[in-house]
Amino acid sequence: MPGSGPLFHCPSSKRVGLSFCRWTFGRAVSTAVWTVVLCLGLVDTSAAQESLESPPAVPDIAVPDVAERLDRLEATNRRLSEKVFAVEQENALLREHIEAAPAAAMTGPPAPGGVPGTFPALDSQPSDIRGDEPVTRKADPQTLKGVFDEGFRWETGDGEYELQFHNETQLDIRAYGDPHPDPVNQVGFYVPRMRLIFNGHLTEPIEYNVSINKGLGSLDLLDAYLNFKTDERLQFRVGRFRVPYTYDWYALSNQFLSSPERSVFALNYGYNRNFALMLHGELLQDEVDYALAVVNGARNSYFDDNADKDLLGYLNVRPLRNVEGWEAFRHLNLGASFAYGRQNQFPLPIAFRTSASATESAGTIEGVPTFLRFEPDVLERGLRELWEVHAAWYYEQLSLLAALDGGSNSYGFDNTSGNIRLPTQGWHLQGGYFLTGETVERRTFVEPLRPFAPGSGQRGCGAIELQARFDHFEVDERVFTAGLADPARWTNRVETVDAGVNWYLNKYVKVLFDWQHSQYHRPVAFAPGRTHRHSDLFWTRFQVYF
Numbered sequence: 001m002p003g004s005g006p007l008f009h010c011p012s013s014k015r016v017g018l019s020f021c022r023w024t025f026g027r028a029v030s031t032a033v034w035t036v037v038l039c040l041g042l043v044d045t046s047a048a049q050e051s052l053e054s055p056p057a058v059p060d061i062a063v064p065d066v067a068e069r070l071d072r073l074e075a076t077n078r079r080l081s082e083k084v085f086a087v088e089q090e091n092a093l094l095r096e097h098i099e100a101a102p103a104a105a106m107t108g109p110p111a112p113g114g115v116p117g118t119f120p121a122l123d124s125q126p127s128d129i130r131g132d133e134p135v136t137r138k139a140d141p142q143t144l145k146g147v148f149d150e151g152f153r154w155e156t157g158d159g160e161y162e163l164q165f166h167n168e169t170q171l172d173i174r175a176y177g178d179p180h181p182d183p184v185n186q187v188g189f190y191v192p193r194m195r196l197i198f199n200g201h202l203t204e205p206i207e208y209n210v211s212i213n214k215g216l217g218s219l220d221l222l223d224a225y226l227n228f229k230t231d232e233r234l235q236f237r238v239g240r241f242r243v244p245y246t247y248d249w250y251a252l253s254n255q256f257l258s259s260p261e262r263s264v265f266a267l268n269y270g271y272n273r274n275f276a277l278m279l280h281g282e283l284l285q286d287e288v289d290y291a292l293a294v295v296n297g298a299r300n301s302y303f304d305d306n307a308d309k310d311l312l313g314y315l316n317v318r319p320l321r322n323v324e325g326w327e328a329f330r331h332l333n334l335g336a337s338f339a340y341g342r343q344n345q346f347p348l349p350i351a352f353r354t355s356a357s358a359t360e361s362a363g364t365i366e367g368v369p370t371f372l373r374f375e376p377d378v379l380e381r382g383l384r385e386l387w388e389v390h391a392a393w394y395y396e397q398l399s400l401l402a403a404l405d406g407g408s409n410s411y412g413f414d415n416t417s418g419n420i421r422l423p424t425q426g427w428h429l430q431g432g433y434f435l436t437g438e439t440v441e442r443r444t445f446v447e448p449l450r451p452f453a454p455g456s457g458q459r460g461c462g463a464i465e466l467q468a469r470f471d472h473f474e475v476d477e478r479v480f481t482a483g484l485a486d487p488a489r490w491t492n493r494v495e496t497v498d499a500g501v502n503w504y505l506n507k508y509v510k511v512l513f514d515w516q517h518s519q520y521h522r523p524v525a526f527a528p529g530r531t532h533r534h535s536d537l538f539w540t541r542f543q544v545y546f
Contacts (some may be wrong), residue, residue: 010474082413090351141348149403150445150507151546153200162200165493168255168545170215174355174368177536184369184526192216192356192541193254197223205230207242216356216368223273227463232507233281243274244291245339246313247390247403251289251316255545256443257463258399258432260514261355261496264473265426268349268358269386271312271339272300280314289316289335297341297384299348310341310384331394331441339386345470347380354471354496354518355537369535371524372475372490374411382410382419394441397434403427410482420484423476430469432502434508438463452505462503467514471496474521493521500539508546514539 016385021238032107057067151166159460172190207227225239234331244250262269291314296304315333318324325419349358350371393400405426410419436439437449450460474493479485485492502515525532 035275043134044472073390085143098268107111117190135351139375143469148546151197153269160203161199164200164227166197166220167195168197169543171253171542173540175538176369177538178526178532180532191215195222195226209239231281231388233283234279237276237278237280240275241274241278243271243276243293243295243312244278244280245312245337246270246388246405247316247333247335247337247392247401250291250314250337250485251392251445252334255510255543256445257499258443258502259469260512260539260541263403263426263427263428263430263469264354264471264494264496265424267354267356268473269409269424269426270299271295271310274301274310275303277367278334282392285322287318287321289299290314295341297343298345298489301348305345306343308342308344310339315389318541328395329393333390335391336387336389338388339384341384343380343381343382343384345376345411347374350374350378354494355516355539369524369526370490371494371518371520372479372485372492374485377414378484379414380409380419381412386424394443396439398441399432399440399443399487400429401427401431413483420482422478422482422484424474426471426473428466428471430471430498432465432467435466436461438504440467446504446508446510448504451507465504467498467502469496469498471498479480487522489525491520491522495519506544506546510543510545512539512541512543514541 065385092273139160141156141160144154145157146152146154151164153162153164158431170193170280171193172192173187174185174190175187176184178186191214192217193213195211195213197209198210199207199211201207206229207229209223209225209227211222211224213222222243223239223242225237225241227235227237229235242249243490248262249270250270252262254262262270268418269488274295274297276293276295278291280291280293281287282289291312293312294395295309295310295312297305297306297310314335315338316333318333320329320332321332350373351370352358353370356368378530384407386409387403388403388405390403392403406424408419408423412419434446438446440446444461446465448460450462451458452460452462472493472495477492479492481489495518498514498518500512503511503513504512514540518537520533520535522531524535526532
């Protein structure tokens with residue numbers, strides 16, 4: 001059809017034909033330019049006419065040279081097109097982030113490999129985006145960055161203020177082997193802990209922690225403290241927190257234990273939480289941890305019944321952490337702790353147990369049997385002197401912990417004078433081993449190599465840890481000869497064996513299966529007129545912690 005074809009037809013079968021075609025096109029363009037110039041009256045019309053009527057000869061340029069130049073021009077054009085496309089992609093990416101977040105909350109596009117939900121400052125961008133000149137822009141302290149990493153965390157753009165939220169929830173199924181373990185339920189469902197934890201820092205050197213707990217006891221304030229951290233080597237903490245006596249209590253959080261609960265000595269004679277003033281820190285490239293605290297004294301207390309305060313100290317050393325040739329023992333921990341003070345208050349614990357903190361409640365905790373209980377008129381009164389030496393070794397899949405405890409507590413009777421010194425001692429040895437290959441350097445979050453997540457298509461089994469512990473605890477016979485407890489109902493010595501399997505579905509969900517066998521030195525009253533020399537607890541715990 002007329003007008004439907006190209007203006008110039010160029011045969012493509014020969015290289016010369018291609019060159020001639022290009023010359024023809026160039027001639028047409030030249031004619032058009034001369035026409036425009038003539039119309040503007042910039043040149044003589046006769047010269048233009050002569051140029052039009054007498055076309056010049058074909059330029060004396062070799063055809064191959066023209067083709068080579070054209071090829072170079074085409075290559076340059078392709079490079080320019082690619083750069084234009086890259087710039088368009090950058091602009092599209094920036095436009096998406098601008099539309100997805102308020103302008104005030106962004107100081108720049110996410111850097112490659114950055115954490116989702118964070119917006120780094122502009123000076124963290126690659127130089128090909130921000131140009132050759134460096135850009136220095138201070139982060140806006142009013143911006144807020146949010147991320148989920150072992151808990152929800154929000155931080156201001158300048159890093160000075162931070163809020164974290166964590167949750168710990170534990171759900172227990174406890175079943176006892178004896179068919180009639182009254183007053184303890186043979187099979188029971190319990191919530192030993194449900195904790196809401198808020199922590200962070202208010203300006204970078206000032207840390208805070210506030211948490212509440214509802215479990216086998218009542219709903220209470222759990223922690224509330226400030227920590228002043230201008231230097232890792234010397235920090236100051238004030239408020240209510242886990243104080244530095246026994247490795248179990250100070251160094252290990254319950255959600256990371258290999259066994260469901262702490263050792264029997266720590267459960268009954270550990271300080272748990274106290275209002276305290278504490279100096280602590282890390283020295284010699286993290287080889288030494290130390291803490292020295294002045295505390296109220298009454299175990300798991302919110303206030304003190306007397307003006308006397310207790311002195312607590314803790315020291316933990318990793319002597320081979322930075323020694324070449326001893327890499328297998330880099331995470332060997334050796335240390336000791338002590339507690340010293342004078343008491344005059346209602347005794348905690350009043351009842352001693354093997355599978356729950358004895359300071360949770362003065363009364364009987366349903367689902368947790370008691371093996372020793374003081375008479376109602378007993379007070380803790382007089383000198384308290386307690387000590388512990390500990391060792392912990394973490395190597396590849398293996399965790400080994402051991403502690404030896406000793407000392408004495410003093411007691412008396414209400415409305416009478418005089419004190420009774422009651423010596424006590426205990427020791428335990430426990431271990432854990434990951435069958436699925438996960439390695440540990442301390443007891444903290446475990447991230448399975450192959451998480452159990454069938455809904456996402458992953459077929460991993462999670463992390464599997466075997467655990468076992470032997471535990472010995474006793475108080476002196478004077479607990480009975482001095483009338484502090486009834487020898488017909490209670491025992492002053494107990495050994496327990498724990499054995500089980502821990503299943504870590506992912507980093508935040510854990511299921512514990514434990515068998516605890518308790519052997520009593522004297523028969524223990526589980527029900528009126530009926531005593532037991534031992535008990536067997538079959539224990540399942542579902543735990544979520546983030």
